[in-house]
Amino acid sequence: MRFFSDNAAPAHPAVLDALAAANSLDTAYDGDAWTQRLDAAFSDLFETPVSALWVTTGTAANCLALAAMVPPYGGVLCHREAHINVDEAGAPEFFTAGAKLLLVDGPGAKLTVDAVEKARSRIRADVHQVQPHALSITNASEYGLTYSPDETAALGEWARSHKLRFHLDGARFANAVVSTGASPADLTWRAGVEALSFGCVKNGGLSAEALVLFDRDLADTARRLRKRSGHLLSKGRYLAAQLLAMIDGDVWLANARNANEAARRLASAAGAERLVHPVEANEVFIRLSADEAARLRGQGFDFYDWGVGEARLVTSWDQDLAAVDRLADAIRGL
Structure with missing residues (x-):
């Protein structure tokens, strides 16, 4: 009776059925019929036009988003216990070619406006210190706590006021949506989030995650980074099929x-x-x-x-x- 990790759970039958259905000749890379449906499907889900890219891991989704947002000389404000700091083996620094994670404390691995402002205020605005370019939160957090729409929006407004990008690690985003009862839109773009890693593997997927870009101007950069980092699969339809199977019918x-x-x-x-x-x-x-x-x-x-x-x-x-x-x-x- 295993309670180790939701990563170890089996794939949902709908996902396996979708893989079988996608097992036919189609266009390679991201030109197939399944991938071509992703933007519209996720746009419907989030009630706004988005660009949605498949990737194989949550680490890739997080890091491609941050690399599209933050220059190598910049920084990302995040919780000290955030997955991008504790469990991704330096991948954010690798993908961004050197951007620094600027660590913030807070109970339950959650951030508040007061905490991030305190951290930002300690950074001198001169060439000797790394300047923040983005804020990253995790919903649900590493300790299973959720951000409400109001909490997310307060952080989003703070980020906007300081001209920072706003990223959301959503490895367990589905659990947060269910727990809060809020709409996916209210927990993301309506609260100022510009990029989301939409978790599937922990929630019944097999080998697919989604990078959802609410700021569609980031999409071209993210696509090029996905290729450059080795995450553009030649048979991407198998990933797209999994994502569609998860969101079709609210699985x-x-x-x-x-x-x-x-x-x-x-x-x-x-x-x-x-x-x-x-x-x-x-x-x-x-x-x-x-x-x-x-x-x-x-x-x-x-x-x-x-x-x-x-x-x-x-x-x-x-x-x-x-x-x-x-x-x-x-x-x-x-």
Whole structure:
């Protein structure tokens, strides 16, 4: 009974069916019929004209966006615990040819206007220090907390007032949409977001993520960077087909609801005394002693330790609710 990561979950049947349907002769690279549908499909989803590019990983989506936004001598304001800082092995610096991540603190891996303004105000406006060119947030955050439309819009307005680009890492964007009840538009472009990495693999995809550009002037640069970085697949229709399968019929939202519901059940079992952070998406961080963690593993539950005396439980779109309830009962019994 695995609660390691939603990355390890199987692909949704609709995705596998879409791959089979795309397994026919068509134009190479991004000229195929499936890829040609992406802009319109994502424009409908976000209620505004967008440019949508397929890529193979969330790291590529994030870094291509930042590389299109930030020069090599610039900086990106982001949370100290952001995925682009902690888990992407220097990829943002690599893709941008040297741009620096400017790290900001905040509870639950979330940023506030006060926190980013404090960080910005410490940077002298002279040639001796890296100047910020973009702000990057993650929704849901690395600790499973979500930004509301108002919180996102406040950061977006702050970024605009300082002439900074605004990027959103949406590896678990579907979970944030479901949790907040907000529209995809209200959590992105209406709040000032200019580029979004739209996560699919964690949510039932197989090998496709999307880079959604609300500022379409970034699209030509992003396409050229995608090719230059080795991410322009010759058979891109297989990626486009996966993305279309996820958003057609709102499969992406149904999957996120399942994952969020499983996390909610675990959070309820853990109770306020064990929860490290509120549970607002599909990640549950709980306090466990080494003995308690060993007892849960002895009952067949797999999860990651997360620092001393803490553990992370991640639920997936296909989580067996019977197994979730067994883990919930086991937590209650500790």
